[in-house]
Amino acid sequence: MTLLKHRLFWPAAALVTLLAVNMIANPSFARISLRDGQLYGALIDILRQSAPLMLVALGMTIVIATRGIDLSVGAIMAVSGAVALTIIDGAGDANSWGTVMLAIGIAVLVALVLGAWNGLLVSVLGIQPIIATLVLMLAGRGAALLITDGFITTVNSSPLSYIASGYLLILPFAFFVWLAAVVVVGLVERRTALGMLTEAVGINPEASRLAGVRSRGIIWTAYILSGVLAGIAGVIYAANIKAADANAAGYLIELYAILAVVLGGTSLMGGKFSIAGTVIGVLTVQALESTILFLGVPPAQSPVFFAVVVVIVVLVQSPRVHRWGRLLGSRFGSSGGDGKMPPVATPEKQKEVVR
């Protein structure tokens, strides 16, 4: 019963059910093989492919907690990928780790500046978050195209290949990237007071202001974090396709990130947020993508399939649906006992109460 009431129960149940359906439909889904000390399998692929969405959704979680939204994450991914690959392309040795690290560092720095720009519009100038971030959502891809001169910059670089598909110990490197981000953000939010203050600002900005909370700084920080994480996501995406594609990088990822955050139980109204919930939400979205491939859903039908499953998952998590479920249960399950009520008030009984 207490397990049922845990806020992550339904998100986790949805993920487990989705994985179970896959395994029943095709038992090879669950197969994990060890080759050359490295694990392979559909489940491992999900962990690896989650990286860009996980990073973006992590930042989105904190932004949403402040009552905001960040629509520009996809565009920031495009910019960061373009910056990183243009630098590597222009450098002498694309296989040098030093060059690649420098390029990534600059790309993430640019993403930080873009996040700060969003934060400035929202927290200092007081522009509605959806409009403030729409500016960059539209302008960002244009900037990325400028950086790549309108071409798709392709790069062959062994360090980038390692980031995309390399292994650390027995698991994919990309998995460790998002795991590290989740752990760092989780620790910063929950071991310092930042998480609580962020929630306070999201729930009641005026009460927080009167209590002396620096809400401006807190909101700004959230957008900067979102920008930085989208920047890292952009590098990983570019590494995956070995190219900076300003139009395709992070296309619609803002919407998938919002979906993952909501699936994880964080309300779009702001306030209480759950990082563990977002992790579950992202894995659910990613597992669903894999399901479409794994079950061989034809490409023309896959958006509809995706949408139907999302609707089912959302319904399963809805408190109102739970209540209807309980009502149906009590109506059919115990109709005999429930119908018999104690005898209706007799005058004597009422007098007892009156004394």
Add this chain to the structure above:
Amino acid sequence: MTTDTDVPALVEMRGITIAFPGVLALDGVDFFLRPGEVHSLMGENGAGKSTLIKALTGVYTIDSGTISIAGERRSFESTADAQQAGISTVYQEVNLCTNLSVGENVMLGHEPSGTFGIDWKGVHEAARGHLTSLGLDLDTRSSLQSHSIAIQQLVAIARAMVLDAKVLILDEPTSSLDRGEVEQLFAVIRDLKDKGVAILFVSHFLDQVYEISDRITVLRNGALVGEHLVEDLPRDALVTEMIGRELSDLAALSSVADREIDRSGDPVLRARGLGRKGVLDPADIDAFEGEVVGIAGLLGSGRTELVRLLYGADRADSGTIEIDGQAAKIHSPRQAMAHRMALSSENRRAEGVVADLTVAENMILGLQAQRGWLKPVPKAERDQIVGEYMDALGVRPADPDVPIGNLSGGNQQKVLIARWLATQPELLILDEPTRGIDVGAKADIQRKVAELSAKGLSVIFISSELEEVLRIAQRVVVMRDRRRVGELDSSAVDLDGLIDYIAHAEEGSVSR
């Protein structure tokens, strides 16, 4: 004999139990409401009155127990279900469409239709009929917001009559009405009672409860204490039932106001000519160590505006502030807090509580904000602060880990006061700290203020209840029409004197 116990009850609630996470809001409560009676539901904040009403109006679903209306078992899944069953509610904050006309509000959803859709003439005629039957003569085409809250409430009652309500619930209907308006409301209530409507009445004003009620049911801590005919329940017995202990606390405070204050040194706060165009005429105020300064005046007299300027919640455009004799610039609440000031807002819900956070998180919010996010209040210190104030202020339920939104108004107020005390202020500004809360919580808060000021804390205390101001403040600043009109020594004036001063004092006739 409308109050006869043998009349079958119209509403029967038996064994009503409702649990929220961490709180058992109602524990097996029985409640009966008979046709043609006015039945008052009494209890402290957090006793379960609102929860019981919400169970009856379909806002909350009950966890166990039964509700029968006119002998028929009902289960309400929504407020619409309850309205269908003939139950209407008029809340403290009127829930009508204030931008529509009076007539439209009365007939909303029941408009008579003519050849071309709604027959507007018919709407207003029907509305006028319903209003007249309540003894109200209003222009039904005027917009609702052009009328006073009292009229709006009567319109809400007229609307309930259109819905053919057999049960009318009045939740704190009189809290913002003046005496004449209350009389008008009561006349309507008596009229409805004679027509056989069952009326559930909730109010914090004991006089009104005794004036209008036939029967009283008392709740305490979510449980039923007793149901009585009003003539069988003397006031002291009622208060004792409500708070579960004898009420001698308030009397013990009377000495506080007479305490001598040393005003020879620099005051903790000295504001001169503090004002803002269109908000407050330049005003002066001082507060010395260990002094409670009351601010008296009607709603809208500038009381709240003055303290918001002091605290930097709004920017002043004239005047100076000195803290401990040093000039201070206060442009934001953070700066005010840095000068060891604290302001507990009159608007608990919008500017006080952070509803989804726990009681403990709400308590340390101010302290945490002061220290910054990098220095979280250590768990041991936090537990110690929370434990101390839960205890000292008597917060119920005594569980720091429930969301503050689950607490009653009075207990939320105690948590907010704890939030400010935890920042260890030298000047505590309390704006209407006791509004809308019950006798017990009120006494707890007044006692705490007296105790802290005796230890040297300066307090600025705003309240609409003048007795309360006179009881705990040594000095009273009087405001009217957004300006300060004078200042009184509270030991030199009685209640009538203060009322007279608020109504008539001319600027310049300052008595120190």
